[in-house]
Each structure stands twice: as structure tokens, then as C-alpha cells.
Amino acid sequence: MPRGALSAAALAATLSLALASCSSSSGSDSSGPAPGAEGTGGGKPLVVGVTSDPDTLFPWKATQFQAVNVLQNLYGTLTEFDKDLNVVPGLAESWDASEDGKTLTLKLRQGVTFADGSAFDSADVKSSLDKIMDEKTAAVARASLSSVKSVEAPDANTVVLKLSAPDAALPANLATVNMAMLSSDDTEEKLTATPNGTGPFTLGKRVPSQSITLTRNDAYWGAEKAKSPSVEFRVIPDESSIVSAMQSGNVQLAVFNDPLVAQTAEGGGTITVAKTPQLNYHVLQLNARRGELGDVNVRLAVQCAIDRKQVLDTAALGEGEVTGPNTAPAFKSDPDKRPCPTRDLAKAADYLGKAGKSGGVTIKTIVSQGEYATSVNEAQSLKAQLAEAKINLDLEVLESGAFVDRWVAADFDAAVALNGGRPDPDGSYGRYFTSDGNLNKVAGYSSDKLDKLFAEGKATTDQAARKAIYDQVAAELEDNAAWIWLFSGYTYTATTSGVQGFTPMANGSLQSLRATSVS
Known part of the structure; x- marks a missing residue:
């Protein structure tokens, strides 16, 4: 995910840096592989132990941590965070602010498609931002766009935001999954059943209250496709039981909140635990x-x-x-x-x-x-x-x-x-x-x-x-x-031997699942 950076400190420092130009490098299968199947493209499946099932699959209304963790791997945003929480390009490969800070022009990445194969362009961005700003949508990030007076799409690859005042927080606010870019053809009802994003994974299979499996999106725009052919989030309500599942080889990765459970996991000798301070x-x-x-x-x-x-x-x-x-x-x-x-x-x-x-x-x-x-x-x-x-x-x-x-x-x-x-x-x-x-x-x-x-x-x-x-x-x-x-507090990321590439983040994001593999 990291591609050229705009530091969070610089974001906070000046609007001119926060809105500076940045640049970088590029269909949901409802059947998907069953949990445990390797799928196509090489690599081994990854199973992540979680204590709860996502309460929604609609990104604009997700507040539950587990829902956010799943959805950020299915959907794309205009900007993204790197591992150090620097703001970097996402679906917008660059952005420029006017001298007075009241106009923000975004150049979109070309060749991006949604999981259903349809093309992503400025009409989808305008539709998404307009709907997020519409009070009737009840999007949880609506206030983050309070400075935006209008959204214009002069051509397929350009979006222009007209602001009521300079907004130093806007680039970082655009990086959250609550600001996910959706196809202008999709509805909340449709996406609640079948997510259709531009992320590194697509929805594979869901068994309510038991598991949700994501499969690698081989059409993903990023320079590197997901390392694992599938990621299964397996619901195991108790963190101690997740440790047992990891010890038996049924789960390879989990993020714990309870330090006592983390100590128990690491004490077994077969599990490695990384401790990460959190902004939450x-x-x-x-x-x-x-x-x-x-x-x-x-x-x-x-x-x-x-x-x-x-x-x-x-x-x-x-x-x-x-x-x-x-x-x-x-x-x-x-x-x-x-x-x-x-x-x-x-x-x-x-x-x-x-x-x-x-x-x-x-x-x-x-x-x-x-x-x-x-x-x-x-x-x-x-x-x-x-x-x-x-x-x-x-x-x-x-x-x-x-x-x-x-x-x-x-x-x-x-x-x-x-x-x-x-x-x-x-x-x-x-x-x-x-x-x-x-x-x-x-x-x-x-x-x-x-x-x-x-x-x-x-x-x-x-x-x-x-x-x-x-x-x-x-x-x-x-x-x-x-x-x-x-x-x-902290999060405690537990991995079994053979798991490589996962990077814990201070905002609790699981976005680096795309870079995670199991040897």
C-alpha cells in the first residue's frame, strides 16, 4: 500500500502540505473457494480468528471494528494511509489545491475496475461523495465533508471539490473506509448482500455468525496483488479459544485486546506476538x-x-x-x-x-x-x-x-x-x-x-x-x-510460524492482509 507519502505531521502542520500534489504508480465471485481451499494464483489461504461477525457489509455505515476490518479489504478510497499513517495516493493518484485552498482537484487512477468488472471513473466519485453528504443516506462520515460545497466531474479522470473554506483534515478523512468509493449503479440494498468494491479482495463465501471468506482480486489496480488466494475471518467468540485454534493449526493470525490472552499465546512457544500502541x-x-x-x-x-x-x-x-x-x-x-x-x-x-x-x-x-x-x-x-x-x-x-x-x-x-x-x-x-x-x-x-x-x-x-x-x-x-x-491501550497481533508480511498499525487497520502470506 505505501506509495510516496504525505506525513500525518505535515498534514497537521500546513494546509498547503496537506493538500499538496501527490503521485504514485495500478467481479465479485459469489461462489469463491470454500474456506481452506487454495483457490487460484498460488499461495496458501490465511485464516484470521475474530471474536465477532461483521454487523454490516455497507461501508458508509460501518462503525463496528470487525465490519471495518473486512470492508477495508473489499473497497478502495481516494486516499490511503501507509503503515506510519502518512496520507498517500489511493484511487486518486494525485491532488492539487488552489492558492486559496478552496478548490481541490483530484486526478483519478485509470484502469481501475469494480469487483463486477465495471469501470471506475469520476462519475462514481461524484455519486459517492454526493450521497455521503446527503443526510438521508445516514453515512457516518458525512460531517467529514462539511467543507465541501459541490463535487464536479469535468472528465472521466478528474474530480473537482469546491470548498467553503480550506480544510486541512480532508486528505486524511478521505482515507477511511466510511468514504469508500462505490459504483454509481449500486444501491445500499444490493451492496449489503454483495459487496462490489475496488479493493485487493472480493467477497467469496459467508456463513453468518461463523465465517466470511475473501478471495484475491486478480484485477486489483495495485502494483502487487494479494499474496494469499483467500482470507477467511473465522468467528470464535472467545480470545482464549482463538489461541487454542492457533495452537492446533486451524488459525494463523489474530489481533487480541486482552494482554493476559496475549501473554498466554506467546508463552506457548509456537505463536509470535507483536505489541502495537493504538490511537483508539x-x-x-x-x-x-x-x-x-x-x-x-x-x-x-x-x-x-x-x-x-x-x-x-x-x-x-x-x-x-x-x-x-x-x-x-x-x-x-x-x-x-x-x-x-x-x-x-x-x-x-x-x-x-x-x-x-x-x-x-x-x-x-x-x-x-x-x-x-x-x-x-x-x-x-x-x-x-x-x-x-x-x-x-x-x-x-x-x-x-x-x-x-x-x-x-x-x-x-x-x-x-x-x-x-x-x-x-x-x-x-x-x-x-x-x-x-x-x-x-x-x-x-x-x-x-x-x-x-x-x-x-x-x-x-x-x-x-x-x-x-x-x-x-x-x-x-x-x-x-x-x-x-x-x-x-495496545493491540497484540499473534501469528503462527510461516505467516509473513503482516504489519500492525496504530489505527488498528488490517489493510496489510493484502501483503500477508502463509508459507
Whole structure:
């Protein structure tokens, strides 16, 4: 995937670099090979152990980690990330910004086809971006295109974006699978059943709740085709059971969240484990538009009653670090700059008193079981700590798909969650905490001040100035206890002998499956 780079730091530094010209080098088979079959083109199949089945195969609405991991191997985006999260060309082989930063011209890669054999061109890009921006589509990345006034396709290989203001975050935002380019002839209903992308794999076979198999796309535009003829994502709900499957030779690769499971896997001697720090963050999301949490004093009481390090130590064996909202290195928040940087039960009681709730409050809280391993332990640690402050977390543990449905609908007072991080703070939070953000209902909080700060952050060209702006964003979020940021952790990539070419990434991406082989 890496092809000529635009660094994430440079992206954050200046708009002129973020939108600089870059350049580089180029049909879904519903039957496909059965899991375990070698298929055509040489190489051996790869089996990846996962704890949950994708909850959707439509890229514009994917929020579940497993769905994203599958879809990013089926679909292409205009820009991409390399292994170091530099922005590099994807379906757009180059892009140029006008002098005022309000026009972005993209030159598309030629000779690209969708899995069904149809040609990819500017009409597909215009159709995709227009639909993502249409509120009726309910695309989760709609807010990332808030600066785009119009999309023009002057010829088959050129797309012109007219912007309301310079947008330093746009190149990175275009690299997420929620911005996947779809054929203008396709519909959500059709793609939910049969994905049709430009990625290195096509859909082979799916057995719901058991496995989904991708087959190598021999028409893929990249300089190198996928190394493995097929990749099967095999659903094994428990991470410890995945270790057993790897030890018996039935699974060759898995990414764990539980450090104890990772230690167990590596201790067997036949499995190698790579530990990778992540941009994602563990968080107690508070819905400020529901019940007791509508009072900022109740939210601040929750913040002050939590020892984040204790949650980290209890749930993840201390493997990680306490974090504030911004987790990307160039914009990292100082977790000590919050109303209660350490646990303070006296302050928590004082805040509850100000809210007129000295007798305590109950907060209904949803928890996912299955998508990541530490969720229930985190929830139990939070519940025990908050009980000492007369704050009762009424926990409802849900299967991954049910949790996502409730989360997207904002049907919760609080949620114990693991959210993905991105190299640019606008991509991480612009869709959550702006009043017109398409996930603002899920975030449960916005303000005029945040709207102004996010707009300034996108339009600003100086790195130091952008860092200062997003520091103010973090302060606004922490001072109002919009959410309770807990910690950032690691992923643990386990491979058996013979697996080569897989590169773990700080954003949790499995895009390097295309470069992975089994000897």
C-alpha cells in the first residue's frame, strides 16, 4: 500500500502540505473457494480468528471494528494511509489545491475496475461523495465533508471539490473506509448482500455468525496483488479459544485486546506476538441530553469519582496509558488538564450537592461483550469505584451487534466504549461534537464554542496554531465532562510460524492482509 507519502505531521502542520500534489504508480465471485481451499494464483489461504461477525457489509455505515476490518479489504478510497499513517495516493493518484485552498482537484487512477468488472471513473466519485453528504443516506462520515460545497466531474479522470473554506483534515478523512468509493449503479440494498468494491479482495463465501471468506482480486489496480488466494475471518467468540485454534493449526493470525490472552499465546512457544500502541481510546460516554446527565455537575461528579489508572490496571493489566481526548501524537492531550486529574471523592460529593443529588444517582449504562475483550472488566471497575460516590452504574451487557444498534441510535444514558482514533482530531471528533455532526446524537454534547473551534481547526494552516486550537477543544470537552476519557491501550497481533508480511498499525487497520502470506 505505501506509495510516496504525505506525513500525518505535515498534514497537521500546513494546509498547503496537506493538500499538496501527490503521485504514485495500478467481479465479485459469489461462489469463491470454500474456506481452506487454495483457490487460484498460488499461495496458501490465511485464516484470521475474530471474536465477532461483521454487523454490516455497507461501508458508509460501518462503525463496528470487525465490519471495518473486512470492508477495508473489499473497497478502495481516494486516499490511503501507509503503515506510519502518512496520507498517500489511493484511487486518486494525485491532488492539487488552489492558492486559496478552496478548490481541490483530484486526478483519478485509470484502469481501475469494480469487483463486477465495471469501470471506475469520476462519475462514481461524484455519486459517492454526493450521497455521503446527503443526510438521508445516514453515512457516518458525512460531517467529514462539511467543507465541501459541490463535487464536479469535468472528465472521466478528474474530480473537482469546491470548498467553503480550506480544510486541512480532508486528505486524511478521505482515507477511511466510511468514504469508500462505490459504483454509481449500486444501491445500499444490493451492496449489503454483495459487496462490489475496488479493493485487493472480493467477497467469496459467508456463513453468518461463523465465517466470511475473501478471495484475491486478480484485477486489483495495485502494483502487487494479494499474496494469499483467500482470507477467511473465522468467528470464535472467545480470545482464549482463538489461541487454542492457533495452537492446533486451524488459525494463523489474530489481533487480541486482552494482554493476559496475549501473554498466554506467546508463552506457548509456537505463536509470535507483536505489541502495537493504538490511537483508539477507552471511554465512558455520557449522554448529556438524557436524565441526570443533563446536569454538568452530575457529569463532573462522575469524572471526579473515577481513578483511570485503576481501571487500566484492573481491565488491561496496566498495558496502556491514561489519556485525554486527543490521542494522535501531533495533537496529544495532557490528561492532567481536567477538573479532576486524579480521583477526588470530596469533589465528586460537592458536585452532586450542587446538582441537588447528594443522595446519589443511577445511570443506565450499556456495555459491549464480544467486540473487545476488556469491556466488561472496565465496566465492573467503573461500577465499583462510582458506587463509593453514590453513583450507581446500572449495567446492561449486550452482544456486539445489539450494542452497536443501541449506540448508533443514542439509546443509552452512558456507554462503556472503545472508539477508534485517527491521525487528525477533526476526523476523530468533528462528526461527534459539532452541532451538525452526523454522530452528534451519539455524542450527546455540543456547543457554539466547539463549533467555532472545529471550524478554525480545519481552516488553519499552521501546525502550532492547530495544536493550540485542539487543546482548546480538549479543554472544553473535559471541563464539561462531555465524556470520561479513560486510557489508550495496545493491540497484540499473534501469528503462527510461516505467516509473513503482516504489519500492525496504530489505527488498528488490517489493510496489510493484502501483503500477508502463509508459507
